[in-house]
Amino acid sequence: MPVVFERTRGLTEKEFHFCPGCTHGVIHRLVAEVLEEMNELGNTVGVAPVGCSVLSYQYFNCDMHEAAHGRAPAMATGIKRVLPDRMVFAYQGDGDLASIGTAEIIHAAGRGEKITVIFVNNAIYGMTGGQMAPTTLAGQRTTTSPLGRDPRQVGFPLRVSEMLATIDGAAFIERTSVHDPAHIRKTKKAIRNAFECQKANQGFSMVEILSTCPTNWGMSPLESLDWVKETMMPYYPLGNFRRPEAVTVSGASGGGHA
Amino acid sequence: MNQTMNKVLMKGNEAIAQAAIHGGCRYFFGYPITPQNEIPEYMAREMPKVGGVFLQAESEVAAINMVYGAAGAGARVMTSSSSPGIALKQEGISYIVGSEVPCVIVNISRGGPGLGGIQPAQSDYYQSTRGGGNGDYNFIVFAPANIQEAADLTAEAFEIADYYRNPVMVLGDGMIGQMMEPVVFRDTPKRELQPKDWATTGTGGVRAPNIINSLHLQPADLEKHNEHLQAKFRLMRENEARSESYQTADAEFVFVAYGTSARIVRNVVDELRERGVKAGLIRPITLWPFPVVAFKELPDTVRGVMSVEMSCGQMVDDVRLALNGRFPVGFHGRSGGMVPSQQEIIEACLDMLKEVE
Amino acid sequence: MLEKTICAGFGGQGVMSMGRLIASTAMARNLEVSWLPSYGPEMRGGTANCHVIVSDKLIGSPVIYHDATCLIAMNLPSMQKFEAELLPGALLIYNSSLIEAAPRREDLRAVPVPANELAAGVGNPKVANMVMLGAFVSLTSIVELDDVILEITEMFGVSKKQFVPLNEAALRRGVEAAGAAYAQL
Known part of the structure; x- marks a missing residue:
């Protein structure tokens, strides 16, 4: 019988521990598929963060490091400097990248570190039980902002892609979402483009992916997908914020951002 | 050449x-x-x-x-x-x-x-x-x-x-x-x-x-x-423990010091010996593992041991642990970037020798 | 042999390299040496000093504390600050081009050397430190003049060898000045 669909070789057989309706699994799969399609699995070293995807070193079928909280870009820098011809990626959540690891991500981008960062933004701390994240929206209720985030008291949610796009070392920055199949396909293209950018030594690349957290948002999986589209996307507009002019990317990914 | x-x-x-x-x-x-x-x-x-x-x-x-x-x-x-x-x-x-x-x-x-x-x-x-x-x-x-x-x-x-x-x-x-x-x-x-x-x-x-x-x-x-x-x-x-023992074989008083302090104490040992005090020095080269063997090898002639540090007294704990009550343990230290002088270490030694009489 | 020398002056007067030359020349003679600089904010324009110890035995503390055998003072604040570190009868070589006051202590062998004038005389006031070093070489028996010149030649290397004659001339002026001044003591 002809095989029409199979598990990507980019993932191990370990079962995901993610909650029902969480889109981390989809994003893991996209990263794995891209590395497999590029025939880079045997040439890749990944870095797992601290947060919900802390165990991703068990899921990706390539050499992996487990970093300290927020330090994945620094760790990836160390690996890439030793192994400049390997693909090196860091997989980070919003607490890891946009809160405790802001210095590391900004300076990795500033140095034009030839690594790819997969930034999963679900506007909340999942692993620790639904606390406020740096990307938690104004008014959003979390366990540490029980009355809803009040920006006058606790600050405004950070738009990381826009911020990093101002840095010259950043070669490729794009925000996508995985709330429906069309956007999942676009996300995969963006991930491919980010890795191609690394392969071509063009500098730092990052894909920010809007993701769900039904458990801590207190919603059903379907409601969560709608919430991404209706509530997150207006504040975190999708699009490409930076791409190298010379590189031929595999089709235009995402819509251009003004 | x-x-x-x-x-x-x-x-x-x-x-x-x-x-x-x-x-x-x-x-x-x-x-x-x-x-x-x-x-x-x-x-x-x-x-x-x-x-x-x-x-x-x-x-x-x-x-x-x-x-x-x-x-x-x-x-x-x-x-x-x-x-x-x-x-x-x-x-x-x-x-x-x-x-x-x-x-x-x-x-x-x-x-x-x-x-x-x-x-x-x-x-x-x-x-x-x-x-x-x-x-x-x-x-x-x-x-x-x-x-x-x-x-x-x-x-x-x-x-x-x-x-x-x-x-x-x-x-x-x-x-x-x-x-x-x-x-x-x-x-x-x-x-x-x-x-x-x-x-x-x-x-x-x-x-x-x-x-x-x-x-x-x-x-x-x-x-x-x-x-x-x-x-x-x-x-x-x-x-992996390493240390240097200087003039300890017949010592009546043994200093313990490492790094910069040990350089100063080495001079102190020479000066005290010129004055007739049989001083010696254990210089830990590894701080961890602490060179406990060097302490076990000290002769029974020892009357006092003193840790000299550019701190308020940290290594002295390990000296006490290594000696386990065998000899009285004293401490002399300077901190904040002050470097102990030979003279003050000599005085501290003589004071302690008087105390343990 | 245990010689403890403090070199002190303004940042930029070349006190660090003067001390280094004493140490490296003595090292080439197989003596034990240590060179300890002041560091931190002082490096950036204020006063600078280094402690140089030369001995035929293992050197203990690299710090000179009330037991200096020589002080080379390039300016007044340095002389006033470090005079107290000298042993009775120790050598004080001071830059009389910039220091008008006499040393406070009377138990020292104090030798004034008009280093800036003499340096200007050989063509460049920047080599005042070499004039002082010449005086030091002449007044102590730690290193020989020829060895210092050899060391300077090595230090400048092939690419900067044109600077050697100027430095050598300054050293020799220092030797002469020390001889003259010391004769008057």
């Missing part, structure tokens, strides 16, 4: 940097802080010449995590800093030990607590010998007392780190870092090293993935991992 051919006059910091390159280090990640700046500056100048990489990190925190990444990828890698910067690196050091990757960390220490000062001090003894970060762990701590020794130990540190898959610290102070003395870069004692088949260099599609990791969520797994680490630390305790 041949004897002096390769002898160069070098600052401790530069000698340490050159010794690291000599010892096979090809990656350096660091952040500026006084009084160790000559190390990153030397590395920035010299690393590219040997095909290595120098990178100034955005912080000490980032630097140690770059070291963590590079070490996991199989490189010989080093970072250096001074006391407050080493405090920032503790998180990474704990992960590095937990993940069992080798690296060398240099602390050219200064006075504390807090921002403290920039003059030499030995007040990072606890931090260095008790792990320093979270969890049950140790690493070998070398405490050179002169530039030649700083160079020799730094080069050897890379062999030992690889041998145990554990970091090694070289703990100097501002004096060791800043002063110049003659140094010769000589052959480094080699160890029988296993290939780094655990390093994350890409599976190449021919082996199972390698994982550099310190997370063990199952208590039984973590305990087993800790037992494995403890077994390594026991081996280090048994095999």
Whole structure:
């Protein structure tokens, strides 16, 4: 019988521990598929963060490091400097990248570190039980902002892609979402483009992916997908914020951002 | 003439940097802080010449995590800093030990607590010998007392780190870092090293993935991992303690001092002997493991033992533990960057001898 | 033999390299040496000093503390600050071009050397430190003049060898000045 669909070789057989309706699994799969399609699995070293995807070193079928909280870009820098011809990626959540690891991500981008960062933004701390994240929206209720985030008291949610796009070392920055199949396909293209950018030594690349957290948002999986589209996307507009002019990317990914 | 051919006059910091390159280090990640700046500056100048990489990190925190990444990828890698910067690196050091990757960390220490000062001090003894970060762990701590020794130990540190898959610290102070003395870069004692088949260099599609990791969520797994680490630390305790005993064979009074203080105390011993006091010195070269054997070997003629430190009294705890009540233990220390004078140490010794009469 | 010399002056007067030359020349003669600089904010324009110890035995503390055998003072604040570190009868060589006051202590062998004038005389006021070093070489028996010149030649190397004659001339002026001044004591 002809095989029409199979598990990507980019993932191990370990079962995901993610909650029902969480889109981390989809994003893991996209990263794995891209590395497999590029025939880079045997040439890749990944870095797992601290947060919900802390165990991703068990899921990706390539050499992996487990970093300290927020330090994945620094760790990836160390690996890439030793192994400049390997693909090196860091997989980070919003607490890891946009809160405790802001210095590391900004300076990795500033140095034009030839690594790819997969930034999963679900506007909340999942692993620790639904606390406020740096990307938690104004008014959003979390366990540490029980009355809803009040920006006058606790600050405004950070738009990381826009911020990093101002840095010259950043070669490729794009925000996508995985709330429906069309956007999942676009996300995969963006991930491919980010890795191609690394392969071509063009500098730092990052894909920010809007993701769900039904458990801590207190919603059903379907409601969560709608919430991404209706509530997150207006504040975190999708699009490409930076791409190298010379590189031929595999089709235009995402819509251009003004 | 041949004897002096390769002898160069070098600052401790530069000698340490050159010794690291000599010892096979090809990656350096660091952040500026006084009084160790000559190390990153030397590395920035010299690393590219040997095909290595120098990178100034955005912080000490980032630097140690770059070291963590590079070490996991199989490189010989080093970072250096001074006391407050080493405090920032503790998180990474704990992960590095937990993940069992080798690296060398240099602390050219200064006075504390807090921002403290920039003059030499030995007040990072606890931090260095008790792990320093979270969890049950140790690493070998070398405490050179002169530039030649700083160079020799730094080069050897890379062999030992690889041998145990554990970091090694070289703990100097501002004096060791800043002063110049003659140094010769000589052959480094080699160890029988296993290939780094655990390093994350890409599976190449021919082996199972390698994982550099310190997370063990199952208590039984973590305990087993800790037992494995403890077994390594026991081996280090048994095999790696080093010290120098000076004039202790017939001593009635024994000083214990390391690094810069030991240089001063050595002069004190000579001066006291000229005055008829049979003084001696135990100079720990490894602070961890602490050289307890040297204390066991002390003769019964000893009437008092005194720890002399540029701190408010840290190593003195280990001296008491090593002696286990055998002799009275005293302490003389200066802190904040003050360096004890020979005269004040002599007075402290004579006072203590009177007390123990 | 145990010679403990403090070199002190303004940043930029070349006190560090003066001390280094004493140490490296003595090292070439197979003596034990240590050179310890002041560091930190002082490096950036204020006063600078270094402690140089030369001995035929292992050197203990690299710090000179109330037991200096010689002080080379390039300016007044340095002389006033470090005079107290000298042993009775120790040597004080001071730059009389910039220091008008006499040393406070009377138990020293104090030798004034008009280093800036003499340096200007050989063509460049920047080599005042070499004039002082010449005086030091002449007044002590730690290193020989020829060895210092050899060391300077090595230090400048092939690419900067044109600077050697100027430095050598300054050293020789220092030797002469010390001889003249010491004869008057």
